Amino acid sequence: MLKIDEKRGQNLIKGSIAVGIANAGSEKPIVKADFAENLESYDFGSPLHIVAIPADLHFVEAEALVKLAGAPVSILEEGEEN
Numbered sequence: 001m002l003k004i005d006e007k008r009g010q011n012l013i014k015g016s017i018a019v020g021i022a023n024a025g026s027e028k029p030i031v032k033a034d035f036a037e038n039l040e041s042y043d044f045g046s047p048l049h050i051v052a053i054p055a056d057l058h059f060v061e062a063e064a065l066v067k068l069a070g071a072p073v074s075i076l077e078e079g080e081e082n
Contacts, residue, residue: 033071
């Protein structure tokens, strides 16, 4: 997605928070939230993977991503601006 975004010159994805999920439904799912460009190098293991890019986050959603999925704390500050 990042490469397509860059190729089109839109820059819509870079700098956006994204959530990657692997092994959904298993006893050991992997859920990681970070900026899209940082998730690119995260090791989610073997496929299948899910990527979600949320719209503007409510502060409770942002807090949950920080606490449960390791999102950067800076997303809490961004939510205060909205």
